[in-house]
Amino acid sequence: MLVLRPVELTDLPQLQQLARDSLVGVTSLPDDTERLRQRIIDSCASFEKDVEAQGPENYFFVLEDLTTQRLAGCSELLATAGFNEPFYSLRNRHFTSASRELNIEHGVPALSLCQDLNGHTLLRGFHIDTTLVRTAFSELLSRARLLFIAAHPQRFADAVITEIVGYSSDEGQSPFWDAVGKHFFDLPYTEAERLCGLETRTFLAELMPQYPIYVPMLPQAAQDCIGRIHPDGQEAFDILEREGFETNSYIDLFDGGPTLYARTSNVLSIAQSQTGTVQRRSSIDARGRYLVSNDALEGYRAIVVELDVVTGQPVGLSAEMCQALNVTDGSPIRLIAL
Amino acid sequence: MIVRPVRVTDLPALMDLVQQAGPGFTTLPANEDRLVHRVRWAQRTFAEQVERADADYLFVLEDDDQQVVGVSAMSGAVGLREPWYNYRVGLTVSASPDLGIARQIPTLFLNNEMTGQSELCSLFLRHDQRQGTNGRLLSLGRLLFVAEFPQLFGDKLIAELRGSADEHGCSPFWDSLGRHFFKKEFSYADHLSGLGNKSFIAELMPRQPLYTCLLTEQAQAVIGKAHPNTVPAMKLLNAEGFAHQGYIDIFDAGPVIEAPVAKIRSVRDSQALVLAIGTPDEQAPVWLIHNRRLENCRITVAKARLVGNSLVVDRLTAKRLQLQPGNSVRAVPLLKQQQQAVAA
Numbered sequence: 001m002l003v004l005r006p007v008e009l010t011d012l013p014q015l016q017q018l019a020r021d022s023l024v025g026v027t028s029l030p031d032d033t034e035r036l037r038q039r040i041i042d043s044c045a046s047f048e049k050d051v052e053a054q055g056p057e058n059y060f061f062v063l064e065d066l067t068t069q070r071l072a073g074c075s076e077l078l079a080t081a082g083f084n085e086p087f088y089s090l091r092n093r094h095f096t097s098a099s100r101e102l103n104i105e106h107g108v109p110a111l112s113l114c115q116d117l118n119g120h121t122l123l124r125g126f127h128i129d130t131t132l133v134r135t136a137f138s139e140l141l142s143r144a145r146l147l148f149i150a151a152h153p154q155r156f157a158d159a160v161i162t163e164i165v166g167y168s169s170d171e172g173q174s175p176f177w178d179a180v181g182k183h184f185f186d187l188p189y190t191e192a193e194r195l196c197g198l199e200t201r202t203f204l205a206e207l208m209p210q211y212p213i214y215v216p217m218l219p220q221a222a223q224d225c226i227g228r229i230h231p232d233g234q235e236a237f238d239i240l241e242r243e244g245f246e247t248n249s250y251i252d253l254f255d256g257g258p259t260l261y262a263r264t265s266n267v268l269s270i271a272q273s274q275t276g277t278v279q280r281r282s283s284i285d286a287r288g289r290y291l292v293s294n295d296a297l298e299g300y301r302a303i304v305v306e307l308d309v310v311t312g313q314p315v316g317l318s319a320e321m322c323q324a325l326n327v328t329d330g331s332p333i334r335l336i337a338l
Numbered sequence: 339m340i341v342r343p344v345r346v347t348d349l350p351a352l353m354d355l356v357q358q359a360g361p362g363f364t365t366l367p368a369n370e371d372r373l374v375h376r377v378r379w380a381q382r383t384f385a386e387q388v389e390r391a392d393a394d395y396l397f398v399l400e401d402d403d404q405q406v407v408g409v410s411a412m413s414g415a416v417g418l419r420e421p422w423y424n425y426r427v428g429l430t431v432s433a434s435p436d437l438g439i440a441r442q443i444p445t446l447f448l449n450n451e452m453t454g455q456s457e458l459c460s461l462f463l464r465h466d467q468r469q470g471t472n473g474r475l476l477s478l479g480r481l482l483f484v485a486e487f488p489q490l491f492g493d494k495l496i497a498e499l500r501g502s503a504d505e506h507g508c509s510p511f512w513d514s515l516g517r518h519f520f521k522k523e524f525s526y527a528d529h530l531s532g533l534g535n536k537s538f539i540a541e542l543m544p545r546q547p548l549y550t551c552l553l554t555e556q557a558q559a560v561i562g563k564a565h566p567n568t569v570p571a572m573k574l575l576n577a578e579g580f581a582h583q584g585y586i587d588i589f590d591a592g593p594v595i596e597a598p599v600a601k602i603r604s605v606r607d608s609q610a611l612v613l614a615i616g617t618p619d620e621q622a623p624v625w626l627i628h629n630r631r632l633e634n635c636r637i638t639v640a641k642a643r644l645v646g647n648s649l650v651v652d653r654l655t656a657k658r659l660q661l662q663p664g665n666s667v668r669a670v671p672l673l674k675q676q677q678q679a680v681a682a
Binding site for chain 1 (some may be wrong): 371434514552
């Protein structure tokens with residue numbers, strides 16, 4: 001059985017392997033032992049911290065195969081984007097070009113650096129083993145974060161966002177980066193993404209273009225990248241889109257990938273998940289597949305299982321499920337149908 | 339040859355000239371109504387009936403047979419009636435000391451900094467007359483006029499030189515920038531500009547600075563580059579002290595060259611002298627001479643000898659200037675001293 005749980009220090013070696021395997025542009029995973037160790041320590045502290053109002057906490061989850069103890073994926077939840085340093089994105093809005101005398105009025109799209117998304121909760125660092133892509137475990141890895149928000153709303157913002165990895169070629173070339181970022185950063189795309197995985201992003205503020213970039217002035221290949229998703233980012237996008245997330249006018253400043261946005265209270269797994277109590281059962285007459293979490297904090301666990309759920313009645317779980325979730329008879333749980 | 343203010347009777351000759359100049363000569367289009375209007379306006383300007391903001395000094399070059407063979411003009415001031423836009427090519431540095439990155443990115447800043455300055459414009463000399471000192475007389479005559487009447491002009495003189503364009507009139511700079519905001523070809527924008535709509539088109543452009551690195555390479559390459567056809571005019575003004583200080587035309591990126599009036603050679607070195615008639619020898623330098631009149635302004639070039647504060651010229655020159663011996667003239671050697679030496 002695969003279970004989602006908070007990361008622990010003992011996960012470090014396996015996590016480093018995941019970092020190596022993850023796609024460039026999933027910028028939050030540095031392939032660097034010391035930095036990863038710090039990430040784990042920060043995450044542990046975040047889960048332990050008594051939080052009344054959202055702050056800089058970062059919740060780092062891993063997907064573990066309980067049989068093999070192997071990690072099959074990871075995902076992160078940053079309570080507040082832009083808390084310690086600004087969260088930059090490019091806003092794609094129309095500049096209106098108008099002249100009454102010439103009877104002309106048309107909009108020219110322009111990209112402007114902004115920090116509009118500061119303060120929102122950020123889903124990031126989604127990475128799953130290739131053998132599990134497009135399975136229920138992808139849903140678990142992504143949506144268990146939303147169930148965690150539902151269980152601990154005071155720790156999160158009223159809106160949740162995520163940046164989907166934008167297009168780059170198999171050779172690591174990003175046409176958007178080549179047309180925009182490269183001029184200002186003087187770095188290859190992959191190197192820029194690597195620097196973004198490091199703790200300090202001061203260089204972003206130092207190097208980002210401060211004046212608008214008019215879209216029609218960019219080469220067509222770069223224009224085509226605006227809002228375009230990397231094939232490997234499609235699943236992360238699809239899962240959240242089904243949750244009610246929508247694209248808006250914000251894109252990633254490196255690769256032009258889209259940003260997804262949702263009001264926290266409107267997210268499907270948050271608005272429609274139900275709470276219940278556990279009833280241990282020896283056998284379950286499975287009627288549907290559910291995401292189930294234990295609503296805990298440091299001991300947070302989530303699984304995806306087949307259940308027989310009847311409204312208003314305790315939820316029957318097998319001994320194996322109870323063990324995976326670390327719950328017993330009468331424990332509170334949260335669940336939503338897949 | 340003399341330079342003098344335009345008259346209504348010059349209209350047929352002027353029409354011939356602008357037709358010869360072709361569509362690239364946007365400030366003097368071959369449109370009879372507009373030409374009539376401009377000539378009338380120039381006459382009022384020379385009669386001091388208009389404010390500096392509206393002043394349009396239109397001169398013609400006329401040979402001794404009273405044939406008009408060239409035209410040149412100068413405004414009292416730009417930008418006082420409607421905004422006058424240029425880009426200034428400035429610099430943005432994108433630097434991160436920690437990463438050892440320092441990018442210098444030329445950046446275009448939209449501005450109205452030339453407001454109130456006077457513009458040299460609309461110069462055309464008939465092809466068969468492009469010889470001897472005709473070009474200099476037609477162009478530099480204006481500078482001597484400014485030397486005589488500085489109160490009519492701004493602190494600086496400017497000239498917007500035509501930028502690079504291909505044989506079809508397409509400008510790579512326009513294609514990379516202006517076209518996206520105006521959504522029309524350069525030739526059309528240029529045409530509207532000539533009709534006096536330049537500021538309207540300018541107002542379609544973004545006010546924020548523009549990074550040149552986002553322009554096409556072809557566009558970047560022509561920033562501040564004069565069209566080959568205007569290079570001779572540019573060299574002439576450069577020798578007078580005009581320089582490119584980073585301002586360019588917002589449509590085709592042609593250079594704006596400028597000079598403080600007091601530092602222009604023909605202004606600074608010009609002097610008020612008394613006209614005398616004699617026979618200047620063959621070795622005498624060539625002078626640019628103005629009769630110091632406004633409405634009856636006449637400017638010519640002639641060999642002349644400086645004796646004390648007298649300028650000795652031949653009888654024909656005095657006749658061209660419509661002056662008698664003993665009258666005052668303003669004059670300056672047509673070429674710098676060292677150029678005179680080379681010419682000799």
